[in-house]
Amino acid sequence: MDFQTLALVSLFSPFVSFWIIGVFIRKWGRFSAYVSIFAVFVSLLASSVMLLNLEHLKEPVIKNFLWLPAKENQIYFGIFLDNLSIIMLFIVALVAFAVQVYSLGYMDTETPPSLGRYYAYHSLFTFSMMGLVLANNILEMFVFWELVGVCSYLLIGFYYYKPEAARAALKAFWITKLGDVGFITGLLLLYFKFGNLDIHYLIHNPGILKGLGALGSGILLLIFCGAIGKSAQFPLHIWLPDAMEGPTPVSALIHAATMVAAGVYMVSRLFPVFVEFPDVMWVILILGSFTAFFAATMAIVQDDIKRVLAYSTISQLGYMMAGLGAGSLFAGFFHLFTHAYFKALLFLGAGAAIHAVHSNSIWDMGGLLKRAPVTGITFLIGVLALAGLPPLSGFFSKEEILVYVFNYENKLPFIFLTITVFLTAFYMGRAYVVAFLGSPRSKHAEKAHDPDFSMKFSLILLAIFAIFAGFYAKDIHHFLEVVFHKKGEVSHPSFLMYLSVGLGLFGLLSSYYIYSRALYIAQNASTKFSFIHKTLIRRYYIDDLFEWVYRKILLLLSGFAGWWDRHVVDGIVNWIIYSTARIGRSLRTIQTGVVQDYMIYITIGFILLIVIVFGRF
């Protein structure tokens, strides 16, 4: 089995599953689920084989076929298999597999046709995401980019009968679309300037864009806009918290591990090109670090456990972008790698808790650790990984990012990220203490228990990866060196390690203290600093800003359209009517009823006849 076949198997297995489920067997809910899970398992096997044999991949595998024939500048679609894409493929396959197995248990209350629809969407998503990863052409990547967005829309709005879910799905689609406008503009400019959108070509000739000077960095920035939208960077982050209206497994897969990581993946894929433009890198860095800080501040006041995790995701995505922007492909991408596992784990664990207490709010939970130990322990593992405590995976990746950001000449991003380390640990600790420790805070919480097998399986699977993924740092570093070789040395001051671990511990311990023993501190703070509290809860009023602008534009356009319709269109019609009536009225006066008048007309006609026929005098 060569790599190319494995990649195609991995890619098309969920695609086939999508068609089978979508067309034929949707009404048999559980059977569709098995088909889909089997398909993604096949993908997982294929990508694992590729991953384990990564040593033997000397040259990237490229396979193109002509997609858009033209006289010149044809567009080729194809797959681009190298270390980076294989690793990413594995991440997608693994998390997708875990989530689909988990959904068997979580979505057990769904009716069979609904369940079939769910798994059809899941299969489609897996296919689209893999297509995005394997794409060799920026246009091809954009096609899959949009497909993934569509799947996100479908899955967020899965409970389509809930108006909030429908709104959230639309909002997600719109906001990411806003970023995509930039993406496609950059793409078009690139095509018109070079006639070539081939990724492999671009990576090996990064200098060609430099020839355009400012336009080159403009193009890259525009393409990065797509990543801003998809990876929920400021200011296009507003869709992600609302996207939590979808089922929790969907949130785990799409809005934690894979789809939102597509933006990070895109930057990683084109990293050799981005590196040539320090100003673009600076934008990525400062935007990422600011987003990380910004989102973390909002996470500390959320009561809905999924929203806490959503803001956490935005924050961690900012971390990844910051790592990339600071110049290290390894730092950013490795954090994507570890984050996928522990964030998915956290979401699935949250899902188990929600399933147990029938509520999203952490204040309806409590004491779950004792009653649902598997959930509690795996969730704790996720929390510790996210907080960056060794020896869990999050520690390695977060520390790596901090190193590179620290080495950057401007220290502002570093300050943002450092504060965020504390905030991250604090909000996760708060969520954990309130939801899992202490005594049950509601009726349901008393009767909580561990979920059934399918959900437990995924939790444990992901927990294992969350623990051990960090130890593969060296290997991944080695593989990524082939993709992009970093020049120069960076200093690894050891105080950074102590700083991050120390802040993490401090965050956890302080949240533990406040929320289990000294709740009054939190309550006092929220009343004394009510202005800050309110601002944070209202998400800095940015959603309102977006809505206000949108409404203004919409009303402006519709007002104009209404005016045009009433005055111009109707005006023309009315004028025609009026003129016709007027002409008719005036013509009527010819009919006097007097015979002699008609005789005059006859005479006139006679004269005209003579004149015309016998024109010469």
Place this chain on the structure above:
Amino acid sequence: MVYVGGVVLLMVFTIMLARESVMKPLVNTVRAPFVSGFFAVLVFLLLFLSIKHVELKSSELSKDYEFLPSLIFKTKYVLPFEILSILLLVAFIGAVLISRRD
């Protein structure tokens, strides 16, 4: 003969009825004599100008064709002649029908 009788009758009646006419023309609908005079003059000028430079060759109408109108009746114009007589009949009957008093 018929024709002369008809025209004479027409004139007699005109004179008879002319007495009854009330000399009260509706000015706004009757075109003043000037307008009709204008058109008449216009027509006259038109036709006059059109025949001004007309040069037509002539040929004599031979005398012994005096009887020939009656001969022509016996050639291709018999049918129109018969139809014409029917037409006159129809016209008279129609006139009588129209002006019946009931």
Place this chain on the structure above:
Amino acid sequence: MDLNALLLLSIILFSFGIYGVLSRRNALGILIALELIFNSANLNFGIFSKHFGNPEGILTIIFGIALTAAEVVLGFAIVILLFRLRKTSQADEVNILKG
């Protein structure tokens, strides 16, 4: 005779006829003027028949006169009807087809 002079006669009659049709108030007066027009046309036929020596022209005159007679009869009948209905023989007072 000079052709043009004869044609001029015909044209003069025709013009008088037109004037009469357009300006007479009495319906019968209009009919008489109409007669004038018809006669001028028949005269025209006769002039040309003599000029070209074509006997068919005379035939046309005969037919024309016959037709004229028929038309006069019918016109007269219509005017009588009109007179009965409208109690007037003024052409300008009969304008119910107005508008």
